[in-house]
Amino acid sequence: MAEKPPLPPKAPAAAARPAPAPAPATGARPAPPFKKPPLAQPPPQVVLPLKPPPARQYLHHQHPPPPGGARKQPARYRQQQQHRRGGGCSCRRACCLAAGFALLALCLALAAACLAYLYYRPRPPSFHLQPLAPVRLRLDGNASAAPALDTTVGARAVSWNPNARVAFRYGGGEGRVALADADGDVALGWAPVAGFEHAPRSVAAVAFVAAARGVVVDEAVAARVRDRYRRRQQGFRVVVDTRVGVRVGPLRTGMVPPSSSCAIPP
Known part of the structure; x- marks a missing residue:
């Protein structure tokens, strides 16, 4: 009987795996290797504002939309x-x-x-001072006392109203008389003046008598007054302070305080 041939030696365990089959020659691409999908990331956290702006402030500060805009503003x-x-x-x-x-x-x-x-056509009235009468000056002086004047002076002023439809009303006032001198006027006294009404196209007169006693003057002034009074060259100044108003038909204006001053040259 013929002898059995010997058995071939056993291959190692690694070699026992069958070799991969060769790719077919049809030209097909091999399958890509398997990849793990990426891990899903958590969504980003939204940070809310601590305090939203009030709706009224937004309505006050927002600009109005341009004409024809698509955005519609609130009714309020x-x-x-x-x-x-x-x-x-x-x-x-x-x-x-x-x-x-x-x-x-x-x-x-x-x-x-x-x-x-x-x-x-209103026009102001005109005033004319008449010659002073009476005029009495008495100068008393001696070596021990200063000269003093005792005076009595009468003044009369005539006024003419040239207006045909305007009348004037004069209230009560006072009149003053003074001696005109180069060193200054010397007051001789004062007297009250009564009020009156000056009709259109008429003449009115204002008269008063001023008297003073013991008016002390300087020796030089006393000498000049004595010399001028003896030669009838002494000058005087007459001042009348009163109130005047205007009347036009039934209409009357308020009273204003004018001052009229007239001087008589020597």
Whole structure:
């Protein structure tokens, strides 16, 4: 009987795995290796503001949309804008009307004043001082005392009203008389003056008597007064303080305090 051939030796365990089959020669690409999908990242955290701005402040500070814009403003915002716009227009209209009425009233007043002046043509009255009478001067002086004057002076002024439709009203006042001197006037006394009404196209007179006793003067002034009075060259000054008003028909104005001064040269 023939002998059995010997068995081939056993291959190692690693070699026991079958070799991968060769790729077919049809030209197909090998399958890509398997990859693990990336890990999902957590969503980012949204940080909210601590205190949102108030809605009213946003409505006040936001700009109005351009004309024809697609964005529509809230109804409350539109009402506020209309209210502000209407208030500004009404205030401007009222100011314009007030200014117009004031200008019209001023123009009417100026026109009325011009017409009244052309119709009445008012002119101030004229005053003429008559010669003083009586005039008494007495100068007392000695070596131990200063010279003193005792005086009695009567003054009379005549006034003429040239207006045909304007009358004047004079209130009560006072008249003063003084000696005219180079070193200064020397007051000789005063007297009250009664009020009167000066009718249009008429003549009125004002008269008073001023008296003074013991008016002390300088020796040089006393010498000049004595010499001028003896030669009838002494000058006087007469001042009348009163109040005057104007009457035009039934209309009367207030009283103003004018002062009339007249001087009599030596």
